[in-house]
Amino acid sequence: MPLFSRERDDLRSWITEFDVIHVGGGNTANMYDVWRRxxxxxxxxxxxxxxxxxxxxxxxxxxxxxxxFDGGTTDSYGPILQVLPEGLGFVPGSFSPHYDAEEWFRFCDRHQPHKRLPRADSHRRKRCSR
Known part of the structure; x- marks a missing residue:
């Protein structure tokens, strides 16, 4: 779905026709900004x-x-990993997509005990059983 050079005026009617919404990779923080705008x-x-x-x-x-998810880890702001404490919140907790890399593993271990990364048990949404 191209958002930088849109060819549709009504995104809502087009997007809501789909049964599967698949989002690729990229810069998470920038994606959020574009989605909101x-x-x-x-x-x-x-x-x-x-x-x-x-x-x-x-x-x-x-x-x-x-x-x-409620948030996760990101390199959206440069090569140093950071906590991204925001997301749509459809799934409780945090998601670290590259957690298998040693650098991400150490980063997550440092931040999870300090509750900087959202945890599933702190989720407050009513509809998270999907």
């Missing part, structure tokens, strides 16, 4: 909260995986 953040949230969409699938990898 273009209205995609609200569209996804409304789709998730609509009981008629109980069979809708939200999926993705890397940045496209983090976005569905």
């Amino acid at each position: 273009q209205g995609v953040w609200d569209i996804f949230t409304d789709m998730f909260n609509d009981p008629a969409n109980e069979n809708l699938v939200f999926t993705g990898g890397s940045a496209g995986g983090i976005c569905w």
